[in-house]
Amino acid sequence: MDLITPLELSSLEPVGQGAQKLVFRHPDDPRVLVKVVNPRFIDRRDRKDRFYQKRRRIGHHRAFAREMTEHLVSRARTPGRLAPCRHMQNILGVVDTDMGAALLVEAVLDEQGNLAPTLRDLVDVGRLGQREERALETFLDWALNSRVLINDLSADNLAWHPDGHFVMIDGLGDRAGIPIRAVSPRLNRLYKRKKIRQLREEIGRKEQPTGIGKAIAVALAIIVALLALLATQMELLLE
Incomplete structure (x- = not known):
């Protein structure tokens, strides 16, 4: 795989896309995905704020x-040691393309070499069995107890690895202008509890807290919502 010559992606069809990113299979290595900023996102941000690039040192690559x-x-x-996290899609580097700077990431593939199904795919086709549910609980336990920040824990962002675990392929980080959760493990856990509850509801595995547990859950949800609203408002002010 050539890591020096810029990749040509504009003539290829993306295998995935979101509001901010387009995802392509690497033209020389199908085991690798290439993530670039969605041109529509760039146009939208530039129309909204013509000084966006000047205010943000890294521009649209946040x-x-x-x-x-x-x-x-x-x-x-684990500094100085080989310690990849199996629940996060591995980043291989940054390259230049004819669509701008791009991230190279390791693709999560099934046994046939195709892109692995997402949690949503498994739910839609009725493949969320006991093995998958146990793996999901293992992933959620890791997500809750790790120091990693998560902003979008949706069923589309979890890919099923054929070895029997889920891998988060998008939705990492904190979008807030003031990174409160980065310096407060307690708030980070509260926020992730909310995201985990939303994911369970999304796939039809809703939890039903009762009594005082339900009251605490409601209170925590209100606190997290207020903090998220405050962070969003600060983000708009900073932009």
């Missing part, structure tokens, strides 16, 4: 920075 930061956070306690 999502990449968030993702890379969380990968470093996951390895911070």
Whole structure:
């Protein structure tokens, strides 16, 4: 795989896309995915704020920075050692393309070499069996207790690895202008509890707290919502 010559992606069809990013299979190595900033996101941000690039040193690449930061956070306690996290899609580097700077990431593939199904895919086709549910609980336990920040814990962002575990392929980092959760493990856990509850509801595995547990859950949800609203408002002010 040539890591020097810029990749040509504009003539290829993306295999995935979101509001901020487009994802392509690497033209020379199908085991690798290439993530670039969605041109529509660039146009939308530039129309909204013509000084966006000047105010942000990394411009439209904030999502990449968030993702890379969380990968470093996951390895911070094991410096100088081989310690990849199996629940996070491995980052291989940054390359130039005809669509701008891009992240190279290791693709999560099934046994046939195709892109692995997401949690949503498993739910839609009725493949969320006992093995998958146990693996999901293992992933959620890791997500809750790790220091990693998560902003979008949706069923589309979890890929099923054929070895029997889930891998988070997007949604890492903190979008808030003031990174409160980065300096407060307690708030980070509260926020992730909310995201885990939302994910369970999304896939039809809703928890039913009762009595005082329900009251505490409601109170915590209100606190987290207020903090998220405050962070969002600060983000708008900073932009």
